[in-house]
Every structure is written in structure tokens, then in C-alpha cells.
Amino acid sequence: MPLPTHLLFDGFRLEPHNASLLRDGQAVPLTPKAFAVLVCLCGRPGQLVTKDELLDEVWARRFITEGVLKNTIQELRQALGDVPKQPRYIETVHRRGYRFIAAIRPDAAAAMP
Numbered sequence: 001m002p003l004p005t006h007l008l009f010d011g012f013r014l015e016p017h018n019a020s021l022l023r024d025g026q027a028v029p030l031t032p033k034a035f036a037v038l039v040c041l042c043g044r045p046g047q048l049v050t051k052d053e054l055l056d057e058v059w060a061r062r063f064i065t066e067g068v069l070k071n072t073i074q075e076l077r078q079a080l081g082d083v084p085k086q087p088r089y090i091e092t093v094h095r096r097g098y099r100f101i102a103a104i105r106p107d108a109a110a111a112m113p
Helices: 031-040 051-059 066-080
Strands: 007-009 014-015 020-022 090-093 097-101
Touching: 007 097, 014 031, 031 051, 031 097, 051 066, 051 097, 066 097
Parallel strands: none
Antiparallel strands: 007 014, 014 020, 090 097
């Protein structure tokens, strides 16, 4: 199922089709891979996304170690202001994967012509 063109959570606005993340209207810098991981997690809010699924979707089955994924998740957490021990956005499911836990809603204003 395709993502809406704009997703909102807390003060963030994720625009998957424009490859941008805004916080209170200001651009949040992310590397392309970190952005792709965020889009993947937000595409399945509240659901476990396994490490293998993230590696397959974002790195297209290239040989990438889990360390690269962990570094990418750390970059996302820093950009979002999240902490692993008390996550508001990205929850780690030990040895399995990650889950986006913040409430996400489509931006109804963006859907209007």
C-alpha cells in the first residue's frame, strides 16, 4: 500500500515523495539511507519491521552488516531527538528489528487541491 504524500507525527512532517522531513517547518537533515529507513518504518506504524526486511528494502540485498543498520537507526534517533531507553519514535525489538511507535496521521490539508 503506498504511503500518503505527507505524514504527521508530533511536530514532524514526513514527505516521502519529496524526500524531506520537516520539524516545525524546518528541514531535518538526513542521509538518503536514514530517510529510506524512516519511510519504511512509518509505512508500517506500530508493526515490527525486522532487520532483514530493512536491509532488503533499503540496501537491496547488498552485503551490509547489521552495524550499518544500527548506525542508521542511531542517526534517525539523533535527528528525531529520540533515546533508545525511553523511545518516543523508534523502539528496538531486541535481536529482531524496529518498530515506529509514535502516532502517525496523514496530512489532510496536503490532500486538498
